[in-house]
Amino acid sequence: xxxxxxxxxxxxxxxxxxxxxxxxxxxxxxxxxxxxxxxxxxxxxxxxxxxxxxxxxxxxxxxxxxxxxxxxxxxxxxxxxxxxxxxxxxxxxxxxxxxxxxxxxxxxxxxxxxxxxxxxxxxxxxxxxxxxxxxxxxxxxxxxxxxxxxxxxxxxxxxxxxxxxxxxxxxxxxxxxxxxxxxxxxxxxxxxx
Amino acid sequence: xxxxxxxxxxxxxxxxxxxxxxxxxxxxxxxxxxxxxxxxxxxxxxxxxxxxxxxxxxxxxxxxxxxxxxxxxxxxxxxxxxxxxxxxxxxxxxxxxxxxxxxxxxxxxxxxxxxxxxxxxxxxxxxxxxxxxxxxxxxxxxxxxxxxxxxxxxxxxxxxxxxxxxxxxxxxxxxxxxxxxxxxxxxxxxxxxxxxxxxxxx
Numbered sequence: 001x002x003x004x005x006x007x008x009x010x011x012x013x014x015x016x017x018x019x020x021x022x023x024x025x026x027x028x029x030x031x032x033x034x035x036x037x038x039x040x041x042x043x044x045x046x047x048x049x050x051x052x053x054x055x056x057x058x059x060x061x062x063x064x065x066x067x068x069x070x071x072x073x074x075x076x077x078x079x080x081x082x083x084x085x086x087x088x089x090x091x092x093x094x095x096x097x098x099x100x101x102x103x104x105x106x107x108x109x110x111x112x113x114x115x116x117x118x119x120x121x122x123x124x125x126x127x128x129x130x131x132x133x134x135x136x137x138x139x140x141x142x143x144x145x146x147x148x149x150x151x152x153x154x155x156x157x158x159x160x161x162x163x164x165x166x167x168x169x170x171x172x173x174x175x176x177x178x179x180x181x182x183x184x185x186x187x188x189x190x191x192x193x
Numbered sequence: 194x195x196x197x198x199x200x201x202x203x204x205x206x207x208x209x210x211x212x213x214x215x216x217x218x219x220x221x222x223x224x225x226x227x228x229x230x231x232x233x234x235x236x237x238x239x240x241x242x243x244x245x246x247x248x249x250x251x252x253x254x255x256x257x258x259x260x261x262x263x264x265x266x267x268x269x270x271x272x273x274x275x276x277x278x279x280x281x282x283x284x285x286x287x288x289x290x291x292x293x294x295x296x297x298x299x300x301x302x303x304x305x306x307x308x309x310x311x312x313x314x315x316x317x318x319x320x321x322x323x324x325x326x327x328x329x330x331x332x333x334x335x336x337x338x339x340x341x342x343x344x345x346x347x348x349x350x351x352x353x354x355x356x357x358x359x360x361x362x363x364x365x366x367x368x369x370x371x372x373x374x375x376x377x378x379x380x381x382x383x384x385x386x387x388x389x390x391x392x393x394x395x
Binding site: 003006007010011014015018021022025026029032033037039040063065095120122 | 264267268271276280282283286290335
């Protein structure tokens, strides 16, 4: 009995202390990590999506808030003068959340390009979603009304062979972007002036 | 005391150097040694976890009930690994991207758990830190050495830190790319094991 209590006490104290310590480290590094992600993940993705932007989407980023969502928007002026935005959504894939940066042309409601940002997919398998552009390039030019589900689920997106779960995560992120876009477009346009 | 301290420290550098003598922790050894830089980064991260988990486990060795010791060790090790992961994300994001999944996998690295079980849970804190430092340094050196061989043959360069090539082969050098792919890791490791056995044989 005594032994059992000591086991329970030791494990409880240990995990509690560990949780507290990790929470402290997490909150101490949070701002820096966010900046690093912005610099190394979002910036290259935005650069890829808007190669000919005539403004600086990173510097002009703003946040749109509604009741339940807070979204960071990267506005861009395309070379033909039309306005576009990019924002990031998350889907859930094989190794955890997978981030997708979606660039949308505001006047045509068409996707310009999408890029995978943060992910924890298996190197060489799921990570192809980021490294091999042939998968994400399927999204370019699609209208925001498209059903972004995989072909097997009645949509239009071809899954990567051997990485169905990752493909599904990306398609869920795109579907989420569609939902957010339809809901927030008036608000975004208003804030872009 | 000083003598045994030195002994615990130096055994990790040759007599029990982890990947070559104990042939432990091969998953990161094979996977991340594409370059010297990756090898050193992985080695330093593992050393940090080893030293601190050894210290803490040795301090708590009389408190932890033996029936749940493995669970306690894993909690302690996982805490330090998560700290390393967060700190790397905050300060060396590019290296973190290259090492990727192998940083969280330090939790299940059998070198770390092996040292906790075989050494730190039976010895005092000072000796345990010396042991962790020695094994960690040995691990870092082996990763760097294997990384150097693979990077040199497979890519024709030697890089200690991002954008700081120490050595670069001329334009006529055709890299033997096989060495930086997965099979090259096995071949490289095998050749280094063979070399170490040859030297140690006498």
